[in-house]
Amino acid sequence: MVVLPVLAITGIAITALVWTLDPSSPGERIDLVKTALSIGAGTGGVAALVLASRRQWSAEQAHRLAERTSQITEHDAAERRITELYTKAAEQLGSDKHTVRLAALYALERLAQHNPEHRQTTVNLLCGYLRTPYTPPRETPSNVNGTGVHRPLVSSKARRMRPAKSAGRSAAPTKPSHREAVLERDVRLTAQRILAAHLRPDYGDAGSPTNPKFWPEVLEINLTGAHLLDFNLDDCRVRSATFTEATFVGVARFSRMKFTRANFDRSSFSGETDFTYSTFTGPASFNKAIFAAEVRFDESTFTHDTLFEGAIFNNALSFYDATFMMQALFIEATFKGMAAFGDTLFLSGALFERANFTQLCYQNDSTFISNGSFKGAQLGNQAFDPTRNQW
Structure with a gap:
């Protein structure tokens, strides 16, 4: 060319x-x-x-x-x-074999650990599994009386031991439904541990996460209606946490946790609940939540409106050294145990209107920078007198 x-x-x-x-x-x-x-x-x-x-x-x-x-x-x-x-x-999470379900959880964890873009999706799936209906196991069913078990004593002539008709048979095995519930409990506890392990940053001295398993890509968890067992999110961090109508069986721990937005509306807690040193940097709502055992919010910080309207505290409640930067609403809340607000700081007021107290400790060392209202509140048989600002 x-x-x-x-x-x-x-x-x-x-x-x-x-x-x-x-x-x-x-x-x-x-x-x-x-x-x-x-x-x-x-x-x-x-x-x-x-x-x-x-x-x-x-x-x-x-x-x-x-x-x-x-x-x-x-x-x-x-x-x-x-x-x-x-x-x-x-698909394996839907298996009827608990070992297959466990393997599926670990497979999802490994998949998300090596693929950050899939971490939120994996957490969504874990939360979805925890939201499925579940009934915890009761005590192991009693064994059926077998050979050599005494019958109730009746007449003197009948006072003797009678072997059961099924002589030679062993005790009845544990009911399948009970065994399945026990195995499912193990799967659910594993899912909870995986979830917590990847929401815990473990900040170092420089203020950066030191936990190699921490997933900063996870922005929200949705456990609406979930049945949670001895739930532990101590030291965890999440932007949005939804626990609406969730059931917490056993101890529930949220100590030193950082929330941006938290919703516990209509949730129920059967065991001790710990929110000490926790931080809520967005709205926090516990409307109509029910706490059966002691609840602690000591030294917690709430930067936005905090709602406990209609909440029921069946045992002791403490907010020692807690800080509410915006309004704290306890309207129509019920306090059946000691409600302690020692050294609590309310920067924008607190409303306890129509609340019912059994024992209340706040007057001597709590601070209301803005107005606090107890209109219509009851302390035992005493009504609050807003004209004299006393019970």
Whole structure:
């Protein structure tokens, strides 16, 4: 492709030189031919360089395209593999074998640990599993009386031991439903531990997370209506936590936890509940929540409105050294045990209107920067007198 243009340029150069210079001697003609050939050779060299450069550019473009294609192919293959693993694990969570369900939980955890973009989705699935209906196991059913078990004593003639008709049989096995509930409890406790392990940053001295298992990509957890057993989120952090109508069986721990938004409306707590040193940087709602045992919010901080309207505290409640930066609403709340608000700071007021107290401790060392209202509240048989600001 280069030869013909070079020959043409050489011929044109010779013709032009002969025409313009009109050489008369053979030596001059030879010089003209040499000059023309030099021009042709130079032109050919330039053309060759241009073509070589063009080929190199084309090769580089082809290489880049191949690399991009390979990367896209690898990414698509990886995404398909992740989707397959995720789908398989999700299906295994529905297995009737508890060992398969446990394996599915660990598979999901491993998948999310190596693929940060799937962590929120994995947490959503864990929460979805915990939201499924569940009835905790009761005490192991009593065994049926067998050989050698005494019957109640009746008449003197009948005072003797009678073997059961099913002599030789062993005690009745544990009911399948009870055994299944026990195994399911193990699966649920594992799901709870996995969830907590990845919401706990473990901040170091520099203020950065030191826990390699911490998932900062997780922004919310939704455990609406979940049945939670000895739930522990101590030292965890989450932006949005929804526990509406959740049931907490056993101890519930949220000490030193940081919430941006928390909703515990209509939730129930059967055991001791610990929110000490916790921080709520957004709205916190406990409307109509029921606490059966002691509840502690000591040294907790609430930066937005905090709602306990209609909440029922069946045991002791303490807010020692707690700080409410916005309104604290305890309207129509019921306090059946000691309600302690020692050194509690209410910066924007607190409303205890129509609340019912059995024992109340707040007057001497709590501070109401803004107005506090106890209108219609009851302390035992005594009603609060707003005109005299006393019971």
